[in-house]
Amino acid sequence: MALVEVCKQRLHFLRDDDFGDLLDDVQKFCEEHDIVIPNMEDLHFVPGKSRRKAQRLTNFHYYCVDLYFQVLDTQLNEWNDRFDKVNTELLLCMACLSLLNNFASFDKVKIVCLAQLYPQDFDRMNIINLQIQLDNYIHDMKMHSEFSSLRGIGNLAKELVKTGRCASYMLVYKLLTLVLVLPVATASVERAFSAMKIVKTPLRSKMGDQWLSDSMLVYIEIDVFAFIDNEPIMRRFHDMKPRRQQL
Known part of the structure; x- marks a missing residue:
C-alpha cells in the first residue's frame, strides 16, 4: 500500500x-x-x-x-x-495480522479497527474482549518460535487449530478466518461478473434468473464439475419428471 x-x-x-x-x-x-x-x-x-x-x-x-x-x-x-480510502484502510489493517519478521507489523489499534468493519460479527462486548485477547495473543505468539517460522496467515490459522489456541483466542481466530475469506469472496464475485458476459449471450437474452444462476455456477466451478459423471446427472434429470423414454 x-x-x-x-x-x-x-x-x-x-x-x-x-x-x-x-x-x-x-x-x-x-x-x-x-x-x-x-x-x-x-x-x-x-x-x-x-x-x-x-x-x-x-x-x-x-x-x-x-x-x-x-x-x-x-x-x-x-x-x-x-x-479508495475504505479499501486502503482495510488492506492496511489486514497487513497488521501478518506474522513476518516475528509479527513486526502487529498493530493492536488497526486490528481493532478491522474488527469494527464487521459489526455483525463483532459487537461492542466482542470489541472489548478482542483488545484483551490481542495483548495475550501477541505475547504468546512471540514466546513460541514455531509460530514465527510459519509463512502466511493461512498457516497461522491452521497452527492455532492444531495447538488448540483457537479456543483461547476465539475472537482473534474469527478475525483471521474473515481475512482469509475476503480475497476469495472478492475474486469469486469478479469471476461471476466476467462469466456473465460469456454465459448470457445475445441469443440467450430471455434466460431466467435461476437458469442463469445454475449455468454460471457450472461455468465458474468447472474444475469441480469436470469430475462428475454425466450418467448420474441424466438419471436425476429423468427422475424429476416422468418421461416417455429413457434419456
Whole structure:
C-alpha cells in the first residue's frame, strides 16, 4: 500500500510539473530524427474535419490537456477506484495480522479497527474482549518460535487449530478466518461478473434468473464439475419428471 501511494503521488507530480520536461525530450527526439516539430502556439486542427466548426485550441493545449492530462487522469481514476480510502484502510489493517519478521507489523489499534468493519460479527462486548485477547495473543505468539517460522496467515490459522489456541483466542481466530475469506469472496464475485458476459449471450437474452444462476455456477466451478459423471446427472434429470423414454 505504501508503493501504491508512491505511484499515485508520482502521477500527480507528472501531471503538475513534468510536461515541460517531456516536451523538451520530444523536441530533442524530433530534431535528431528530422521530424517536423509543430509550433505549439499555432491552432490545432484535426485532419479530415471542418476547420470552421473546430474549437480554437492551440497545439500546446491539445497535447498538454487533451492528451497528456487525459491519460494521467485516467490512470489516477483507476488507482483511486481500485484503492479508495475504505479499501486502503482495510488492506492496511489486514497487513497488521501478518506474522513476518516475528509479527513486526502487529498493530493492536488497526486490528481493532478491522474488527469494527464487521459489526455483525463483532459487537461492542466482542470489541472489548478482542483488545484483551490481542495483548495475550501477541505475547504468546512471540514466546513460541514455531509460530514465527510459519509463512502466511493461512498457516497461522491452521497452527492455532492444531495447538488448540483457537479456543483461547476465539475472537482473534474469527478475525483471521474473515481475512482469509475476503480475497476469495472478492475474486469469486469478479469471476461471476466476467462469466456473465460469456454465459448470457445475445441469443440467450430471455434466460431466467435461476437458469442463469445454475449455468454460471457450472461455468465458474468447472474444475469441480469436470469430475462428475454425466450418467448420474441424466438419471436425476429423468427422475424429476416422468418421461416417455429413457434419456
